[in-house]
Amino acid sequence: MMTGEVEQRHWFRDVAQRGVLRLPVAGNRRLEQLREKANRALDDMPAIGRRQEDWRYTRIDSLLDQDFYPDETDSDTSFTSDTCPVTPLTDAWRLVFVNGRYAPQLSNDANRPDGVTLVSLAESLARDPQQAMRWLGSLAGQGRHLFHALNSAILADGLFLHVEKGVHLEQPVELLCLGAARTQATLAPLRNLVVLEAGAQLTLVERFVSEASARTFHNGLTEIRLEAGATLNHICFQDVARSAWHLDSLFVSQDTGSQYRGVSLMLGGAWSRMEYKVDFTGEDAVCDLAGLYAVGRGQLSDIHLDIDHSLPSCRSRSNFRGLLYGKGRAVFDGCIHVGEAARQTDAQLRNDNLVLAPDAEIDTKPRLEIYADEVKCSHGTTVGRLDPQQVFYLRSRGIDEAAARILLATGFAAEITRRLDDPVLCELADSLLHDRLAATADGAGGA
Amino acid sequence: MMLTVRNLHVDVEGKPILKGLDLEIDAGEVHAIMGPNGSGKSTLSHVLAGRDGYDITQGEVQYRGEDLLALCTEERARKGIFLALQYPVELPGVNNLTFLRESLNAIRCAHDQPELDSAAFMRRVKQCAQQIGLDETLLKRQVNVGFSGGEKKRNEILQMALLEPALAILDETDSGLDIDAMRVIADGVNALRSADRAILLITHYQRLLDYIAPDRVHVLVDGRIVRSGDRELALELEQKGYGWLTEGAAA
């Protein structure tokens, strides 16, 4: 059993309360209603506990032990482009948030083509109270658990990206979320809304980094709506400090013939959870998810997929790989539901894990629930160690054992990292993995 | 002496495989080992390269005056031992060029030579690839993954050409090769021949020895060298098989 239910509810109410105090006055009826509803959900939703399937292996006690406060620092002064802990992508439009607060001085939305709205959500709501409200909450609804309710209860800012019918953006949009170290543990809420109208195309790169000692809790929720024939390439690259907590929930809705291609890298964080909820609202849509999680000492990586095939002829691919290189844990919980009407569904789910540390733990649980005929569905999971033959082969070519392990482990990860499809990000991923593995290689993964 | 193996006894999973093997190879020489399936040829090659899982119960191996068995696998490679595997291993996700560069630099580093920069490295690799007729697209692929049997063998020879070992052991590198490929590989081996190198060929076929003339031919049966001779011995084996030797050994 986790932290007592009463304490848990208090924790959520307290964190929400502190957040609410800092909210700008909305003057927006629909937004206020949305927040109020979420506030009620904080009272009504069941507490998070191990009886729930998607929390069975996830303990959040260490998070609930902290009191989180909204960031009160003047965000304009917290980072400059010189002190930014990450090199932004060149040639990208960019919105930057520091501890969940918009940082215009680091952002770049100049020279956007016509038909593209790229603003901070707060700015959009101030400018046109109705535009974003058309979609906000339409995919996430009440959310699935208390963290979602918390997100909505203090919903204020995030990325708002809207691309009009048929517009193709060559240049990617980058959403940079920086965690800054403060004296108190800091809540960084973020609420994103991405709407691609029919036939629109875009690459969105989300990056999460933090200062080394940041004790931030990123509670992000993103609603992504792809209308007919729209294509979104969505990269999430998370490398926050080991002292930080990271929850990222994606709600994706795909209309006829749309394509969602997600590549996620989860490298940092004490607790790093990603949730995907994918729904199809039209036929012939394609959802292609790939992810890599790397787990070192004291880390918990926590992946949950919920792909709901309710209509015919959609395709989904889920390919997640885990690299457990230190005494940490990973949870992979992948659920694919194929409803009665979803004939000709083509769904594949894979989860492969490479365990380098003797005391790492992995719980992998693919679930296929199939209620339709004429479907092509498969799933498979593996948990393996390095193949001694491969290690020998490398050593017989003069490469020492530690370097051999790193080569093989990054090779294992390459199945996912090469899908980043961007030389800068690929190289960054490789070098980050390399550093982590090298730091633990001597102690055979014990560190 | 480049390599001296004396009275080598090796068990695998409690079962004796090598049962008192003796072998001497001098610098500048090419030796061939032939012998029936399961007689211990690959076992010998693995033990020389330092693979785990072999229990050396008796005997000794000297390599250039040093106790070879005291060295770990990568030390042996850095000191010039190279084994072209009978079954080259696939390394999913590992780029062939990365693999080649790491190997070459590890070995150069051990000899206090500077790492090659990427332009110089590329020139070297391409030159070697050309020499042994390896399709350059294979350089960009994952090591041995999806390579044909012959391509895997060529990739082994590419590594040999690149790393320029002092003692190259080729375990059935000719098996499964077409005639042209065998020629190319023989050329690669011959190019490596020099007064300060030695080569040990493990093969089932006389044909390779037409291209690479060995100084000595040994026959390994049931964990022992039962006969050694010159090239003529290989021709004799081709005609008569191994039966006459095993009978002789039994008698």
Ligand SMILES: Nc1ncnc2c1ncn2[C@@H]1O[C@H](COP(=O)(O)OP(=O)(O)OP(=O)(O)O)[C@@H](O)[C@H]1O
């Ligand atoms: N890991 C192992 N476990 C059990 N037996 C083994 C193992 N490795 C080798 N052997 C046995 O050792 C013996 C020698 O094998 P080895 O591979 O050295 O033969 P070889 O002479 O190379 O044969 P071939 O000509 O078929 O390649 C065989 O009987 C083989 O089955």
Ligand SMILES: [Mg+2]
């Ligand atoms: Mg063999």
